[in-house]
Amino acid sequence: MSARKNPKRLAYALLASALVAFIVFSSIPLRLDMAGFLPQGHNAATRFLLREVRGGVAASLITVGIEGAPETELARISHQMQDSLSQDSQFLLVLNGSFSLDDSPAMRDLLFDHRYQLAPDASVRDFSPGALAKGFEHVWDGLQSSAEPLVVAFALRDPTGAFFNVMRHLQPAVHATLKQGVWFASDRNRALMLLRTRAAGMDLAAQRLTQNAIQAAFAKAQPGQARLLVSGPAVFAVQSAHSMRHDIEMMSAFSTVLVVAVLYWRFRSLWVLAAIGVPFLLSLSVAMVVVRLCFGYVHGIAFGFGMTMLGVSLDYPVLLIGHRDAGEGPQATLRRIGPSLRLAVTTAVLGLTGMVLCGLPGLVQLGVFSAVGLLSAACVTLGVMPSLIVAADLAPSVSGPSAPLARAEQWRRWRWLCVLPVMGAIAVLVWRPLVAEKDLTALSPIPASARSLDMALRHELGAPDSSHVIIVHAQSAQAVLQREEALHGLFTSLAQKGALVGVEDAAHILPSVALQQTRTQALPEGAILAARVVQQQAGLPFKKEAFDQFVADVAKARAMPALTPPDLAGTPLEMALAPLLFQRPDGWWGMVLPEAVTDFGVIQVALAGQPDVMALDLNHEVNALTAHHTARTLKWMAVGIGLAFVVLVVGLRNIQRLTRVLCAVGAAMVVLLALLALRGVPVSLIHLVSIQFVLGVGLDYALFFARPQLDSAERARTMRTLLTCNVMTVLAFGLLGLCHTALLREIGITVACGAFLFMLFSFMLAGQYSPSAATDGA
């Protein structure tokens, strides 16, 4: 090494880039929720769906199961948890089946006062002489019961049972059975609860607190051997954010350590590490800033992936330093590797077209982050690095021809053997073709086991089947309610045909003002009713004035204004109504949830002519969404690969080298696909973009191996440098494969396997076939 070397400039450059990185990292916070990572939808239906089903009130529902203890014990825990949670203001709703009107006197009084407006059955408003006689008979029967002290106050004022009719109608349609006064799953010994949190489902900080509160309430109930199961979108959000943070921390720490170790092993110089740190820190910072500017935020997944890109974007400075001979001038190295380097950067960036243009915000962000990172690393490498490394006189510690590497080159003699794994891979693909993933939830960070538990709990609770939903859109709340009422006849006839059992909608909870008015107008006048009451109670043991209050109530109901959504404020009904009727910037929306759907096709056909009504099949829409994005990805992948091919043809201008590069890349590709097929995991968008990405990276290897190499020293340099690059990429992405976040894990596994295969086949097939290499450098 030269004595004239002056690393001062390098030190300043590193310091400056570290400062930039520090400022960028500390001023741009990471977002960890999944809301920003999921697609926005490609048409009105999916946009609504993704917005409401994932981010709406449904997201603040938490289902709780308690199991693993005798029934009485589970019921006791359920009761105690309800007691402690209902005192916690973080929860709007704590249901375990033991709901009682006494919990909400305000609601009881409201429903009782408005019973004649709300009761769905016309028979309770039938005050004809015959109906009254029947009602009085019923009251008389009730008064003879031991429960008389409880019914006497209501029964005399409500002989036709309007209040009971309202209440029975409002009972949530749960499939759970009531044992020991609380909900139990009907097919297993598991107590069930349903909670709704005050905080939005995606408010991670608040949701973490509510989940701690649930755990604390469980612990306080002295559960003994019982187990607590908690599920729901908010729970998943907190869990995935937690594991994502864990993943990012692990990635940041281990990637850095691994890469630094590999680089130190290769160069044996801390100054080289410092020099490589400059493009790394700068490219990461630039990528952060660009993503922040384009998207408004930087997602944790993009950052985690960016850390992994370390393994790839560092290839450029490593290639530069690795190919330099000690004492060489700034432009000498670039002259030798510049064209290949530029070609490699272009193909690597083209490898990201699928990701950047697939239309899924999360993946787009990863793509942009990576592309910007790669480009800025390359720019820094080509523009700033040469003068820095020359000033510091950095070069590999080991250079010149090497016997082991030369011996390894001899393996190329058997390059035709590469046909075997390729044939094998083709056989595997024929025998066990790749399965396409149709479900976009494969993108979701929620483990499959957690998703199936959620399904089970929801099913046991009889929470409406959220895979089907009918949407009503109008300009006012009343218009939505009237629209829903107009549909009721249709649903009744569909229920008779067996397409569904019933529906749950806002109009069932609170009828429109118009309907309430129609109902009260049909009530008889006070004098007429009073006369009929006197007439009908003759012969019954009631005193003359026994039903005076009833007559007064009916007279009052005739003049009473209709109940509107704001009147329900502060009662549990407000919470019941919120997910079914809500205002958005584009008007009012009503959700009609069909129960126990057997044939959604019939329902869709029946609703086809209805204005402002959409019948959505969530699974179908999600599949359509996936298909839409997959098609887009495939299209842009094809464009990217086509462009890369053009770039190769133009850049290489040599049919022989082009053939070698394409053979190497093609062989690696086929084997990679076969490995994915053998793994048995359905191939999703994530795999597609990862394959394209690793294709771009793999082309680097092939291009460098295919470079005309004059002597064995240069060949050894290429091999050493590419090996360094490859080891870094495989290690960094292999580490990504250990992540809990499914999206990162799948990318990691695919890219790590791919990078290894591309290195192997590039070495065997893209490199020059030189049987004389062993003697060449001697």
Next chain:
Amino acid sequence: MKRWFMLACGVCVLHWTQPVFAQDLADSLINRLGQVQTRQKPFHETRTLAALKAPLESSGVLIYRHPGYLQKTTEQPRAEDLVINGDMVTISRNHTAPQSVDTARVPALRLLVDTLRAPLDGDAALLRRYYHITATEQGADWSLYLTPASDKVAALAKSVTLSGKNNAILRIVLVQANGDTQTMTIAP
């Protein structure tokens, strides 16, 4: 004359010491009732309701098993089974499917259940949560007077009187807040 004097003294002593005794007497009476493990007696009930011209009469069998199980089977005029077991109240009328209610969720029902059952369980502490209790005893005959201890209880019951002989309850009179009165006579 001498006997008469003795009686006067006795009344005086009783009168003077009653406030001091009452607490202990009520507790010991209730405690004594709680000693009985099972009971099964016919009953007759009369209910006077403001809304009705004539009182309602019914009769049947009361069954109690220590602790916490009380069954009131009405036979006349209409069959009805009321079972209070732990926190659950199950009622079936005219041999229809029984309906269960969790008393923990319905305070009015809880009060009704506790008022009937706590004396049988010998649980004076529970009764005191709802009522002020006074007691009198004359030989084997005794009476417990329950008056509401809070407005909440007063909204449901005005007063409850239990009377009996030795450890048998013979009569329960419950006056509801609206003045409706329920009188249950139990065979000795």
